[in-house]
Amino acid sequence: MSETLSDRYNHKEVESKNYEFWLKNNYFKAADVSTKPPYSIVIPPPNVTGTLHIGHALNHTIQDVLTRWKRMSGFNALWLPGTDHAGIATQMVVEKELLKQDVKRKDLTREQFLEKVWDWKDKYGSRILGQMKYMGDSVDWDRTRFTLDEGLSQAVREVFVKLHKDGLIYRGQRLVNWDTHLETAVSDLEVENEERNGTLWHLKYQIEGTSEFLTIATTRPETLLGDTAVCVHPEDDRYKKYIGKNVILPLLGRKIKIISDDYVDQAFGSGVVKITPAHDFNDYEIGKRHNLQFINILNPDGTLNENAGAYKGLKVQNARKKILEDLAAQELIAKEQPHKLTVPICSRSGVIIEPYLSNQWYVAIKKLAEPAKNVVKSGAITFEPESWSKTYLHWMENIEDWCISRQLWWGHRIPAWHCDDCQKITVELKDPTECSYCKSKKIHQDTDVLDTWFSSALWPFSTLGWPKETESLKTFYPTTVLVTGHDIIFFWVARMVMMGLYFVGDVPFRKVYINGIVRDANGKKMSKSVGNTVDPLDIIEKHGADSLRYTLLSLISSGKDIKFSEQRLEGYRNFMNKIWNATRFSLSNLSDFKETKQIVPEKSALNLADKWLTFRLGEVEAEVQDALENYRFSDATTALYQFVWNDFCDWYVEYTKPILYGNDSQDKKGTQMVLAVTLNRIMRLLHPFVPFITEEIFQKLPIKSASVTVDAYPTRHNDEEWLSIGNKDAHFEFELLKDVITAIRNIRGENLIKPGVKMNVKLSPGDAKVQKILEENKSAIIRLAGLDQCDIAVVKDFTKCAVSLVQKTSGQKQDHKVEVVIPLEGLIDFAAEISRIEKLIEKSSKELGSTEGRLRNDNFVKNAPPEVIEKDKARIEELKSQISTLSAQVKRLQ
């Protein structure tokens, strides 16, 4: 009944086939109504313009592990997929496409352009969703959402109108980050600060009615055209006397006031600052404080406007050059010096961001922020790692109103209609046909669209059908956990919390798991320009999705950044191969195994290894459960790696080979059952981490079900009957056996005795119990240690022998020991053996010294808990007997 497997794991034959299998059987579907407890995750929607990168790979693997684990654990598990329309990014991509055909966006009407974007979206927008299938993402595809879908757009409309009615959305004139290429406001998120080498120019402003000058330092001399004051520190003795007087603005000749404000740093530059309220964020604040005039000198496209006088029409950089020339001609430049400054750059277009005064839509955030703070303070939402809650709260304390309008075409158009007659604004759920104030028919819709994050903020409930009271919403909201990066805690996480609380009346998720950033092997940020990116699709092609997933999970350590290395990947690729081959071996030895159900074998049919392995299985099941519950993914992968490789492959399989190769005995039947059940358990335990290989193997096992994907996750709790096979005694005995075998191998290895040379070993048991264990497993010892002969009896004569001491404490705190004695005459050079033993003595002596020292310390004896002291005393005895045995041995060899 077993099938044959190729001798090397080939992920290509396995992965796409099984994904199709899962889809065909609808295993990822979550039910709107179910008796099972709900578990839900909404995906952080990737941009439609995007392709899957390594960061997604990490983020998705975590979500998939959680979803698959909970699905197997009896939950109605939903992982909801979708994409974000990504206003700026998408508009730019399409604009670039059009430019290839020599078409500019403004050559088209808004409708024509949007048609092009939708065409592009239909063609390429689901690329990233397709790529998620290569990762094995178990999302419920039928629920795929897009932020510009009809339903989600309805939610956006509903939210906008309600917030507007509640007075929480307003229009205002403020300074915003302005992208002169895209000609729109952009969010802080899209602004990157780049350090550049610039110049600090010291300009001379003449004080009115005198021949004196004030020297003013600036990095942006062109902004002087918009200056409406110069400012000094009120306590600055150099300048106190000028406060209230005027200076003459160079080039333009305007008179502007000299004011004072604490903001000025007396030590920097000349201690005098020019104030340009319409083009600098700090100056803007000062301008408001001092009621200054706001002079805007820029057009939306970054050219200077009529306020710039002779410089009108020039681009900023050109205007700067010209202005410096003109200032120099008038000898108004006192000096210039090199200066490092940080320049705000738009991450999308790459142009320098200009602070720009414009009319925008804002959300008054304070009222929304208050409850959003409270849910984190109260623990209704927790962060993992916990420290991120501090970051979240800190930001919430200092939150400012949210500019939600963008001067783009791609996005949710703002549902506000301006009246041409009375100038008032109508905001309704249904498109109005007349002004709701003066009833004029001459109304037009606002041309702006909403910030992409506005619709993302609604994602946890808009995707579930809100504003309709759907069954989905009732079942899956609040979602269980949000998995995302720390870079969007403010832009996304915080806003989801505010919107969720305000509109649904409950938190959008109970837990926020913050995953780290994947960096290259040297810890550098991956970037296309540096060329150190790792493409997950390449890795999947080469090594398979399972290897990639296991690697990422193993590298996670509590939200810290991850250094991704090819070497680690190969290690886990090898692990996949190990799993594959262990199965191959097992199946070839289960061909005559008839059972298709798990039956707990008779005790008499079970050997020591069976009981030991099952005990370890129980331990591992508990460890994995605990790790997953605490989001400690690498703990889970480590525990499973060690169990499968070290315990199952290295010891159990090796131990049981003769049994499996032998006749159809009771023992063989028992071992086959343990083998079959353990394989079944291993595949189920591993499945959330490595779904493809486990499904492939699971289908070929003698004990299986329709699919591991929907089978039960093994835990100590639901696996009790089977796990009762294992017990502590068996564990102790087998571990002792392992130590004896390892001790023999060690002597062989250290003495360079070739495997072909058979050895005779004498095992000298310290007590009857040990003697029994050794006798019962004599043949295993002979085989696994590569012996010719093995005598079990108390040894008195150690002449010309190598000796090792194996000591173990059993559950009853009884000390058991075995002396491993190997006659070495004719096998080795004794000097080597002496030095091996002396090394052991040295190690034990060192430990003995420190332990004895501790016990000599009265304070230790007085204060330490009794069990610690007992342990130390026992250890001393152990060490002493070890040292004396070994020292005696050295003498015999000399």
Add this chain to the structure above:
RNA sequence: AGGGGAUUAGCUCAGUUGGUAGAGCGCCACCCUUACAAGGUGGAUGUCGUCGGUUCGAGCCCGGCAUCCCCUACCA
């Protein structure tokens, strides 16, 4: 400037109520033993960044210092 994090084996990192330092990879040696050379067996390697404090006892708790990273805000 403020906030956060890091410093443990050559590399990447575990080390969860303080009680004898761990893993993977790499390295060295020996092995093609009928599941796997993407393998097996054995081995070496650490004054746990530094100085001090608390304690019988500190990788772990407290404080100073050094180095590095990230975030936020930036000096015009």
